[in-house]
Amino acid sequence: MARTERGRGRESYHHGDLATALVRATLEIVDEVGVRRFSVIEAARRTGVSPGAPYRHFADRDALLVAASLDVLNRMKELFLEVLGAATTPTERLAAVVAAYVRVAADLRGGYELLTAPSLLEANPELREGNRALADLLLPSALELAPDAESAHALLDAICSLMRGYAARLIDGEFGTSERAVEEIAARATTATRALVAGHRGETAGLTGQ
Numbered sequence: 001m002a003r004t005e006r007g008r009g010r011e012s013y014h015h016g017d018l019a020t021a022l023v024r025a026t027l028e029i030v031d032e033v034g035v036r037r038f039s040v041i042e043a044a045r046r047t048g049v050s051p052g053a054p055y056r057h058f059a060d061r062d063a064l065l066v067a068a069s070l071d072v073l074n075r076m077k078e079l080f081l082e083v084l085g086a087a088t089t090p091t092e093r094l095a096a097v098v099a100a101y102v103r104v105a106a107d108l109r110g111g112y113e114l115l116t117a118p119s120l121l122e123a124n125p126e127l128r129e130g131n132r133a134l135a136d137l138l139l140p141s142a143l144e145l146a147p148d149a150e151s152a153h154a155l156l157d158a159i160c161s162l163m164r165g166y167a168a169r170l171i172d173g174e175f176g177t178s179e180r181a182v183e184e185i186a187a188r189a190t191t192a193t194r195a196l197v198a199g200h201r202g203e204t205a206g207l208t209g210q
Contacts, residue, residue, distance in 0.1 A: 019057040019067070021047045026068040031110030035117045040064060065114060066124050072111035073130040079104055080137045090141040095193040097138060098163040099186040105167035106182045112171060116164070135160050145197055155200045162192055 025046040029038050040061050041051045058064040083100045087093040105112040114120065121128055138156055146152035166189045175181045 018047065018049060018053065022054050022057065022064060023068045023071050026064055027071070027108075027111055027114075029110075030065075030068065030114060031108070034110070035065065035113055035120075038065065062120065062123060065117075066120055066127055068111070069114040069117075069120060069124075069127050070130060072108060072115055073127075073134060075108075075111075076101075076104065076115075076134055077137070080134065084137065084141070090144040091194060091197045093141045094138060094145075094159055094197060095190045098159065098166075098193045099190045101163045102166050102170060102186045102189050103182060106170050106185075109171060112167060116168070145201060151200075155197070158196055158200070159193060162196060163189060166192075 022043050025043040026038065028046065029042055038061070040054050040058075043064065044051050044054050047053075054064060058067060079100055080097055083096045084093050087096045115127075115131065121131070135156060138159065139152065142152040142156040142159070143149065146155055166185055169175065170182065170185050175185050
């Protein structure tokens, strides 16, 4: 996956759309220094406005971070819908989404950290709901593979844990940072998802997809 083009905040500030420019600058900064070291003053500097200007759009630092998180969630949603529409079986839809999630986490890194930052999740219901809605996009495929709704939710929980686990380990540098490493882990996550589905259904073969 090609690295997402975000551009510098200053370059992105057109036609008075300061809120959007600040979100883009926030993603850049978090990508570079992480959530804890993010500074609204730095976001303002990169956007070319005064230190107080961001507060005309965002109540505080966390509000700007949440806005950036929701921006990432919207991109994830678009990606999930694209991937789900391309695969032809429920098993392959789930496997393809897991692989795509791993790739986009490696691509965005700072954006992925925003999605999983405990302090933001605990304080913001909208962000928690956005994460749940993202996972719920996989539910129809899980329902096709499970005998009942309870079993489908159990399968979905296991798949979400698997994809977030691979993504977190990749972000932590456990597998390296090269594009080859990302593709190897995406492939491994794909195989693991197929195996998880097969195991959940009591199958011992057919791991190439339903």
